[in-house]
Amino acid sequence: MRPIVMSEKKGQLVTKQDEQAKALWANRIQAVGTTRDKAAFAELFAHFAPRIKSFLMRGGTAPDIAEECAQDTMVTVWRKSHLFDASKASASTWIFTIARNRHIDMIRRAKRPEPSDLPWGPEQDPDQADVIGLQQETDQLGRAMAELPEKQRVLIEKAYLGELTHSQIAEQTGLPLGTIKSRIRLALDRLRHEMS
Amino acid sequence: MTRKIKHHLTDALLMGYAAGTLPEAFNLVVATHISMCDDCRAALAEFEAVGASVMMDSGAVAMDDGALAAVLDRLDDDDVEAAPPARTQQSGLFPMPLQNYVGGDLPAVRWRKIGGGVSQMVLPCDDGAATVRLLHIPAGTAVPDHGHHGTELTLVLQGAFCDEVDRFGAGDVEVANEDLDHMPVAELGEDCICLAASEAPLRFKGWLPRIAQRIVGI
Numbered sequence: 382m383r384p385i386v387m388s389e390k391k392g393q394l395v396t397k398q399d400e401q402a403k404a405l406w407a408n409r410i411q412a413v414g415t416t417r418d419k420a421a422f423a424e425l426f427a428h429f430a431p432r433i434k435s436f437l438m439r440g441g442t443a444p445d446i447a448e449e450c451a452q453d454t455m456v457t458v459w460r461k462s463h464l465f466d467a468s469k470a471s472a473s474t475w476i477f478t479i480a481r482n483r484h485i486d487m488i489r490r491a492k493r494p495e496p497s498d499l500p501w502g503p504e505q506d507p508d509q510a511d512v513i514g515l516q517q518e519t520d521q522l523g524r525a526m527a528e529l530p531e532k533q534r535v536l537i538e539k540a541y542l543g544e545l546t547h548s549q550i551a552e553q554t555g556l557p558l559g560t561i562k563s564r565i566r567l568a569l570d571r572l573r574h575e576m577s
Numbered sequence: 578m579t580r581k582i583k584h585h586l587t588d589a590l591l592m593g594y595a596a597g598t599l600p601e602a603f604n605l606v607v608a609t610h611i612s613m614c615d616d617c618r619a620a621l622a623e624f625e626a627v628g629a630s631v632m633m634d635s636g637a638v639a640m641d642d643g644a645l646a647a648v649l650d651r652l653d654d655d656d657v658e659a660a661p662p663a664r665t666q667q668s669g670l671f672p673m674p675l676q677n678y679v680g681g682d683l684p685a686v687r688w689r690k691i692g693g694g695v696s697q698m699v700l701p702c703d704d705g706a707a708t709v710r711l712l713h714i715p716a717g718t719a720v721p722d723h724g725h726h727g728t729e730l731t732l733v734l735q736g737a738f739c740d741e742v743d744r745f746g747a748g749d750v751e752v753a754n755e756d757l758d759h760m761p762v763a764e765l766g767e768d769c770i771c772l773a774a775s776e777a778p779l780r781f782k783g784w785l786p787r788i789a790q791r792i793v794g795i
Contacts, residue, residue: 436635494604547603
């Protein structure tokens with residue numbers, strides 16, 4: 382048995398093991414990428430597919446389209462898992478971008494130009510401390526979102542649910558984007574450092 | 578990019594790109610700028626993390642019966658997607674997303690003169706929500722007033738232009754709304770090449786104005 386270190390964060394009991402388990406979403410994607418691990422894939426599916434479907438339906442997508450998009454997203458997770466870099470993006474962020482792109486393809490039938498890639502590929506064996514750190518920051522971001530005043534949180538949600546145009550986003554002067562984004566500063570500073 | 582980029586994308590544009598709600602023409606300018614600008618690439622990653630947080634907090638809706646089995650049926654061990662081309666594999670002036678629209682780099686551009694020495698190539702977009710074009714402005718030349726509506730994004734790819742706001746050099750993007758009445762002038766020296774996107778004027782909805790628009794290219 383590993384020693385269990387308990388610490389209290391925002392009223393939630395968090396254990397070292399819990400934190401490591403959370404980091405496993407990234408590790409499962411890597412397992413799919415390296416060994417085509419179908420059990421790991423099934424766990425990813427069980428965790429993410431219902432959330433993708435729910436997110437799309439909240440944005441007004443019909444249930445059958447949301448179901449199809451969630452299934453397609455998971456197929457793409459399988460096909461692109463070897464390109465996932467656990468030290469650069471959390472599992473949920475990476476899967477969010479895949480779901481978003483698939484949704485654009487399905488609904489708008491419009492092309493989605495993507496930036497050219499950075500001149501390095503995914504690390505084969507990223508430092509687990511980095512992977513866990515990135516996941517912790519992602520969790521902190523989620524808590525920061527949950528603690529926002531209702532009005533601000535709803536506005537941010539609306540922007541991602543496709544209910545605001547960029548002009549409408551620009552008009553919302555009170556959005557605490559700096560505060561929210563600062564929660565993931567560590568990972569991004571690392572990213573910036575590597576890019577420069 | 579070795580040159581320090583001074584004018585970046587706005588938070589609203591980065592958030593819209595992360596959310597996937599921008600017109601295709603704006604997506605192209607954003608993707609092209611991010612290909613040149615590591616600061617905006619990192620900022621986009623922040624906005625994507627926010628989007629993921631919204632998604633993960635959106636609850637869960639049960640997938641259809643047999644959904645996992647259906648997906649597993651579609652998986653093939655050898656079915657892997659190739660990595661997108663990296664920046665280092667790209668040659669020429671245009672970043673990869675732009676090359677994909679032009680069908681190549683600068684020599685592949687089919688310029689059409691639009692008066693005053695200025696040439697353009699309109700790049701086709703499927704969604705019709707905004708238009709995007711390459712502009713070639715000879716050094717020292719002013720861009721004719723082209724009466725844009727809504728937001729206009731202008732990304733400099735080569736040379737530089739100056740307007741009432743500031744100087745914009747390679748990699749810089751100017752985000753202007755219709756309140757800004759500007760007359761950009763290309764700097765002396767190198768000809769200025771820009772990628773410019775503007776929201777399609779909403780009052781032109783009939784087929785006749787659309788054809789007129791296509792001829793004039795604005």
